[in-house]
Amino acid sequence: MPKITYKDIKGASKTIEVDNxxxxxxxxxxxxxxxxxxxxxxxxxCATCHVYVNEKWFHKLPKAESAEIDMIDMAFEPKKNxxxxxxxxxxxxxxxxxxxxxxxxx
Amino acid sequence: MKKTDVIIIGAGPVGLFAVHQLGIKGLKAVxxxxxxKAGGQxxxxxxxxxxxxxxxxxxxxxxxxxxxxLEQIKPFxxxxxxxxxxxxxxxxxxxWVVKTNNQKEFIAPNIIxxxxxxxxxxxxxxxxxxxxLEGKSVFYAVRNKEQFKNKKISIFGGGDSAxxxxxxxxxxxxxxxxxxxxxxxxxxxxxSEIKKLEKEDKVSIKTPCQIESLDNQNELKSITIKFDDxxxxxxxxxxxxxxxxxxxxxxPIAEWGLNMDKKTIEVNPENFExxxxxxxxxxxxxxxxxxxxxxxxxxxxxxLASVECFKRARPNEKYRFxxxxxxxxxxxxxxxx
Numbered sequence: 001m002p003k004i005t006y007k008d009i010k011g012a013s014k015t016i017e018v019d020n021x022x023x024x025x026x027x028x029x030x031x032x033x034x035x036x037x038x039x040x041x042x043x044x045x046c047a048t049c050h051v052y053v054n055e056k057w058f059h060k061l062p063k064a065e066s067a068e069i070d071m072i073d074m075a076f077e078p079k080k081n082x083x084x085x086x087x088x089x090x091x092x093x094x095x096x097x098x099x100x101x102x103x104x105x106x
Numbered sequence: 107m108k109k110t111d112v113i114i115i116g117a118g119p120v121g122l123f124a125v126h127q128l129g130i131k132g133l134k135a136v137x138x139x140x141x142x143k144a145g146g147q148x149x150x151x152x153x154x155x156x157x158x159x160x161x162x163x164x165x166x167x168x169x170x171x172x173x174x175x176l177e178q179i180k181p182f183x184x185x186x187x188x189x190x191x192x193x194x195x196x197x198x199x200x201x202w203v204v205k206t207n208n209q210k211e212f213i214a215p216n217i218i219x220x221x222x223x224x225x226x227x228x229x230x231x232x233x234x235x236x237x238x239l240e241g242k243s244v245f246y247a248v249r250n251k252e253q254f255k256n257k258k259i260s261i262f263g264g265g266d267s268a269x270x271x272x273x274x275x276x277x278x279x280x281x282x283x284x285x286x287x288x289x290x291x292x293x294x295x296x297x298s299e300i301k302k303l304e305k306e307d308k309v310s311i312k313t314p315c316q317i318e319s320l321d322n323q324n325e326l327k328s329i330t331i332k333f334d335d336x337x338x339x340x341x342x343x344x345x346x347x348x349x350x351x352x353x354x355x356x357x358p359i360a361e362w363g364l365n366m367d368k369k370t371i372e373v374n375p376e377n378f379e380x381x382x383x384x385x386x387x388x389x390x391x392x393x394x395x396x397x398x399x400x401x402x403x404x405x406x407x408x409x410l411a412s413v414e415c416f417k418r419a420r421p422n423e424k425y426r427f428x429x430x431x432x433x434x435x436x437x438x439x440x441x442x443x
Binding site: 037039040041045047066070071073074 | 152223229232289350353354356369
């Protein structure tokens with residue numbers, strides 16, 4: 001099972017095995033990772049699962065679609081490596097992925 | 107101020123079924139929602155996606171579910187107040203007074219909050235100047251198209267709202283359609299209509315670019331847009347219409363003095379009452395041990411809440427539990443003979 005590392009802005013980190021096919025957001029919710037709220041349940045209607053993807057991994061992810069980019073604009077402090085974690089689907093290729101949760105979700 | 111038995115906040119499936127459960131008990135309700143139509147997330151997020159877990163309905167879309175619920179509550183002739191966001195809630199003796207962002211007021215002994223995750227709000231232009239001009243020359247919805255006659259209008263967005271209004275308003279105004287990408291995700295036949303108008307010089311299309319600044323001297327004169335390659339262009343503009351989609355926000359609910367658990371409202375699972383007597387919460391927005399965010403859970407929750415609403419709205423009457431199959435009274439209320 002792919003391992004995903006969830007970090008927070010202060011450096012606390014937790015590595016969790018997440019099933020293939022789940023989103024990084026679902027992995028966080030099922031394992032009660034703080035900092036990912038996912039209010040809308042993964043339908044790209046809020047920006048409360050916003051995360052920063054480790055630079056090394058950011059370019060390996062499939063590109064965000066326009067609706068996701070629009071939502072990221074509404075997130076708290078978006079950066080170049082911002083993504084919505086509900087749109088990152090876990091697969092063997094993402095084994096070792098590291099994401100950081102923002103200081104807060106809007 | 108409008109008086110009723112129950113004020114329902116949220117016109118999603120749970121709010122609509124609340125009308126039914128109250129209606130068969132003989133209670134009157136009004137429904138208030140921030141969207142321009144009933145259906146909530148079902149209509150806004152997944153109108154075409156099938157739902158498979160409504161009892162006895164093997165499969166239906168969000169839109170079908172909404173249509174059927176509206177059909178089911180038709181006999182109660184309920185008044186809907188759409189495009190209204192409830193901003194304030196305060197107590198007046200035994201009653202609750204609710205005030206919307208458009209200054210509409212309602213009074214009732216009961217409120218049912220069926221607000222999902224809060225309200226859908228339009229995404230806005232993140233420039234201070236745009237904030238100042240909102241409602242004067244910057245708009246995120248068209249309520250009355252007459253006010254946009256014979257103007258120079260800059261429309262932002264790439265979805266159906268942007269395309270539809272560009273087409274409609276081009277009949278009597280000069281339109282510039284601006285989008286941050288070259289591709290528009292709205293209906294392609296609308297886009298081809300607009301492209302035809304572009305050739306006739308009635309509409310001008312600018313992509314890929316974003317708003318850079320507003321030139322505002324007491325009133326909006328022009329805007330500056332910035333293309334992806336760094337070039338900028340000034341566009342003479344009286345009115346900006348932004349259609350950047352909607353975002354879900356909890357909104358003012360957090361300020362009503364209710365006990366909250368993160369972004370949900372804590373309720374007593376016997377009657378779904380909050381810590382305030384006469385204010386109930388049901389559907390995705392309520393929380394209690396074991397809560398599941400399912401439409402069917404919301405239906406159960408409003409059924410129970412409606413009993414408590416009856417007791418508060420009719421303190422001198424005794425509540426009688428009745429079945430729709432056998433109660434003459436309920437059948438009358440449903441208009442059945």
